Amino acid sequence: MPRTLYDKLWDAHVVLNDTSGRTLLYVDRHLLHEVSTPQSFEMLRQEGLAVRRPDTQLAVADHSVPTHDRGQPIEDPRAAAQVSLLEKNCEDFGIEYLSLTGDDQGIVHVISPEQGFTLPGVTLVCGDSHSSTHGAFGALAFGIGASECGIVMGTQTLWQTRAKSMRVTFDGVVQRGVSAKDMALALIGRIGAAGAVGHAIEFAGDAVRALSMEGRMTLCNMAIEAGSRTGLVAPDETTFAYVQRRPRAPKGAMSDAALAYWRTLPSDAGARFDHEIRINAAAIAPQVTFGTSPDQVLSIDQIVPADTTAGRALDYMGVQAGTPIAGLAIDHAFIGSCTNGRIEDLRAAAAIARGKQVAPGVRALVVPGSGAVKRQAESEGLDQIFLAAGFEWRDPGCSLCVAMNGDRLPNGARCASTSNRNFEGRQGAGARTHLMSPAMVAAAAITGRIMDIRTMPA
Amino acid sequence: MKPLDKVEGQAMSLPDSDVDTDIIYPARFLLITERQGLGRYAFHDRRDAPGFPIRPDEDSAPPFLIAGPNFGCGSSREQAPWALDGLGIRVIIAESFGEIFYSNCFKNGMLPIHFNLATVTMLHECAIAGNSFAVDLERQQLSVQGMRPLTFDVAAGNREALLNGWSEIACIRALHTDDILHFETAQRAAAPWLWQGKQA
Numbered sequence: 087m088p089r090t091l092y093d094k095l096w097d098a099h100v101v102l103n104d105t106s107g108r109t110l111l112y113v114d115r116h117l118l119h120e121v122s123t124p125q126s127f128e129m130l131r132q133e134g135l136a137v138r139r140p141d142t143q144l145a146v147a148d149h150s151v152p153t154h155d156r157g158q159p160i161e162d163p164r165a166a167a168q169v170s171l172l173e174k175n176c177e178d179f180g181i182e183y184l185s186l187t188g189d190d191q192g193i194v195h196v197i198s199p200e201q202g203f204t205l206p207g208v209t210l211v212c213g214d215s216h217s218s219t220h221g222a223f224g225a226l227a228f229g230i231g232a233s234e235c236g237i238v239m240g241t242q243t244l245w246q247t248r249a250k251s252m253r254v255t256f257d258g259v260v261q262r263g264v265s266a267k268d269m270a271l272a273l274i275g276r277i278g279a280a281g282a283v284g285h286a287i288e289f290a291g292d293a294v295r296a297l298s299m300e301g302r303m304t305l306c307n308m309a310i311e312a313g314s315r316t317g318l319v320a321p322d323e324t325t326f327a328y329v330q331r332r333p334r335a336p337k338g339a340m341s342d343a344a345l346a347y348w349r350t351l352p353s354d355a356g357a358r359f360d361h362e363i364r365i366n367a368a369a370i371a372p373q374v375t376f377g378t379s380p381d382q383v384l385s386i387d388q389i390v391p392a393d394t395t396a397g398r399a400l401d402y403m404g405v406q407a408g409t410p411i412a413g414l415a416i417d418h419a420f421i422g423s424c425t426n427g428r429i430e431d432l433r434a435a436a437a438i439a440r441g442k443q444v445a446p447g448v449r450a451l452v453v454p455g456s457g458a459v460k461r462q463a464e465s466e467g468l469d470q471i472f473l474a475a476g477f478e479w480r481d482p483g484c485s486l487c488v489a490m491n492g493d494r495l496p497n498g499a500r501c502a503s504t505s506n507r508n509f510e511g512r513q514g515a516g517a518r519t520h521l522m523s524p525a526m527v528a529a530a531a532i533t534g535r536i537m538d539i540r541t542m543p544a
Numbered sequence: 545m546k547p548l549d550k551v552e553g554q555a556m557s558l559p560d561s562d563v564d565t566d567i568i569y570p571a572r573f574l575l576i577t578e579r580q581g582l583g584r585y586a587f588h589d590r591r592d593a594p595g596f597p598i599r600p601d602e603d604s605a606p607p608f609l610i611a612g613p614n615f616g617c618g619s620s621r622e623q624a625p626w627a628l629d630g631l632g633i634r635v636i637i638a639e640s641f642g643e644i645f646y647s648n649c650f651k652n653g654m655l656p657i658h659f660n661l662a663t664v665t666m667l668h669e670c671a672i673a674g675n676s677f678a679v680d681l682e683r684q685q686l687s688v689q690g691m692r693p694l695t696f697d698v699a700a701g702n703r704e705a706l707l708n709g710w711s712e713i714a715c716i717r718a719l720h721t722d723d724i725l726h727f728e729t730a731q732r733a734a735a736p737w738l739w740q741g742k743q744a
């Protein structure tokens with residue numbers, strides 16, 4: 087029977103099936119960060135267990151780390167304690183930790199692909215819901231809770247139930263100024279924040295094949311905002327070219343063997359999906375969220391709807407039903423996160439910011455997703471473009487995406503943000519978040535208003 | 545993990561849809577590295593809202609929570625179920641759940657139950673009316689004062705773990721170590737590149 091990519095990944099990792107329909111699934115890769123693992127290590131200690139395969143684990147601190155004055159002691163004593171606890175736990179349990187002051191530090195979902203720790207065909211988990219990002223490589227990747235992190239460290243397995251399958255096909259070619267972020271938001275707007283609950287999404291179609299690995303990661307990253315734990319893109323030449331340059335990727339004969347296997351992964355012709363969604367990529371306009379759930383999203387040329395279910399959200403956001411979303415004044419701009427903190431995102435934003443000035447009264451932050459992204463951007467002079475335009479140029483971390491590192495917005499502040507969640511309080515208690523692409527955020531920072539990137543004067 | 549077999553008591557109604565993990569447990573409290581005593585942070589930023597069922601200084605709630613659709617969507621943070629557990633909530637009923645949150649509940653001695661929209665709507669009314677709720681996990685039955693008993697679905701493995709209070713990690717190790725070794729031998733042969741890690 088023809089199988090989907092998801093089926094193949096799943097089947098290759100079944101340790102056993104129980105009688106109630108659960109599968110004990112083997113885990114090849116586990117990423118750790120400081121926030122979701124303290125209690126997992128505590129669990130191992132309580133049960134007197136070692137980590138079964140330390141070689142399959144990689145840790146980094148990203149959520150609570152300051153994004154300025156790197157190398158200085160962390161000011162917030164609780165954040166400092168959390169980071170040093172991760173360091174100590176990794177040392178005690180023999181897990182590799184990428185140090186905060188080292189070259190390789192960054193957001194967990196940005197560094198793992200850079201390192202070649204993320205590979206096609208693997209199962210990869212992390213105590214973080216945006217683990218779906220790694221599905222861009224044709225890996226079965228999903229977020230888990232802290233207890234499950236402990237279970238993975240202790241057993242290398244997890245009890246899981248097979249998801250249903252959904253294929254989202256983006257046909258055609260996107261317009262200029264439209265990015266993977268807009269594709270993701272358009273999908274979420276269409277199917278809703280719970281639209282893919284219980285499903286593993288495979289992204290397909292010409293517009294997906296045309297995306298770089300960065301774009302594919304952006305798309306899979308936001309599968310969770312559509313309710314799916316898993317987003318997938320079939321590996322192809324774009325994938326292999328990216329992977330082969332990475333330090334931890336298989337080399338030599340191993341690489342050939344791996345490649346031969348990876349080529350067998352794409353869904354078979356005729357494979358059946360439980361749900362099929364088709365989207366005309368050419369019709370997607372730049373997207374902006376107006377509410378407090380990622381599915382409360384509009385094309386930039388649309389009017390805020392007078393939808394009663396969004397009433398509370400509109401109040402919170404201070405947005406008027408019946409008014410255009412374009413033109414809304416912002417006072418903060420954030421470019422970064424595991425959704426849009428990669429080199430391509432910074433290039434897109436810098437192209438807009440070049441030779442211009444951030445609007446008076448707007449505070450704009452650029453936070454590269456990793457040390458490697460930061461160095462690359464600096465070698466291309468992007469940091470100078472941002473600094474000259476009045477953006478702050480920071481050290482890598484999650485920063486304003488989750489606002490637990492000291493970067494936090496004041497009550498009522500309105501922020502154009504490249505991150506993935508516009509939940510109440512996400513960027514600070516009472517702060518208002520509008521999600522959009524890096525180019526759109528840069529344009530909002532420059533003009534001080536949410537605007538259509540397609541009409542931005544050069 | 546504490547076992548869950550029978551639970552009786554009042555229910556709290558929280559009908560909003562898409563109550564995400566940032567609402568259940570705001571990110572700024574994620575710097576806390578313990579898992580006990582988080583009840584007072586649950587719904588921290590929502591408690592001032594008029595009509596919200598828990599007041600700002602409270603750290604306990606009735607054992608049943610009747611929630612809106614897509615409850616617990618968003619992040620994987622297990623602090624969300626820990627905080628609800630800290631309030632004394634044992635059973636959460638909704639039309640649908642965020643998936644990671646759903647599985648996190650079972651790891652922490654809490655029972656999430658799905659019903660269809662019409663049933664959940666009735667349960668909200670019963671909760672607001674102050675009717676008493678009782679769950680019998682062994683029989684997979686929910687009894688609510690003034691309603692006919694309802695049967696619910698729960699995966700057998702999850703049910704067993706809850707009933708016995710089993711730690712999953714100990715269970716897997718006790719029952720399946722040989723299966724895991726067997727899998728590993730096969731994978732080493734088929735995909736040797738996955739066995740070349742730094743420490744391997």
Ligand code: SF4
Nearest residue numbers: 216423424484487488
């Ligand atoms: S950047 Fe944001 S979404 Fe990504 S891992 Fe960090 S906090 Fe989570």
